[in-house]
Amino acid sequence: MPETDADPLAESTGYALRRAAMSMLGDLADRLAAIDCRISEVSVLLLVNKNKDITATQIARALEIKRANMVGLINRLESRGLIKKIPLDGKSQAIVLTPKGGRRSARALTITQQFEDDLIARVPAEHRNHLLPALRSLWL
Amino acid sequence: MPETDADPLAESTGYALRRAAMSMLGDLADRLAAIDCRISEVSVLLLVNKNKDITATQIARALEIKRANMVGLINRLESRGLIKKIPLDGKSQAIVLTPKGGRRSARALTITQQFEDDLIARVPAEHRNHLLPALRSLWL
DNA sequence: TATTGTTATACTCTATAACTATA
């Protein structure tokens, strides 16, 4: 059976970057299904946990999510009782974790840290310490 | 002005991988707009150019695209006169480049090779040779 | 029976434009 010749994609760092990211995101999404959360939702929970009285706009800037797309994300977390909104003034509102959200955030942190350990363990030792700096150099 | 504390995301290889891939894909998509092609379309053109009489199902396997999602992709390329379908038997059909598709594929290759060079150039020299093998180890 | 191509459908993520109210 003749295999397809994937060149020049096979030698492409860009293509490998996309495939590695897709693979990684699929794995992480599967693990986060255990706490009924999407990757984007967990990103918000962890960020809110670390930053008291952060606003939706600040979250959007930190995660490079468009403000318009924060609305559904925040509302979904709020409707599940994981976060609540607290008015800071007439215009801004802080996003804070509820007790339930705090517990969910803690579980999310456990899962993501284990995920991170497993991810790094798959990289051969001689390349391991180069990966994060290399990725950061591409992270405009 | 207090900045947001993005930890633990800031130290996460998984997060950096996602951000690097998103940044890279955005850059590439911008460059491919010059030849009015999406990234997925160019992937198909380059693959078809390298593999004579490849079928849509084989393309789908090589690029890890679901067969159902190949239909629109192939039809869009066909309606623009870049590829044509040639029956192999009553069930399978080869996807081949038209002359116009061949020229488009050549331009796509020039753009993607320049893109690749620019991408690699952004990685500090001491990490450069480690990136591709590290990514491949994560590419399940 | 398994495979190819296809239709239909749905969900996620991303993106822009424009509106309201407030700083």
Place this chain on the structure above:
DNA sequence: TATAGTTATAGAGTATAACAATA
């Protein structure tokens, strides 16, 4: 004037289930 939150909308990628025709 600029910013925060929001609405509406659209495009792109990805996913599954199911079907007809053919190997």
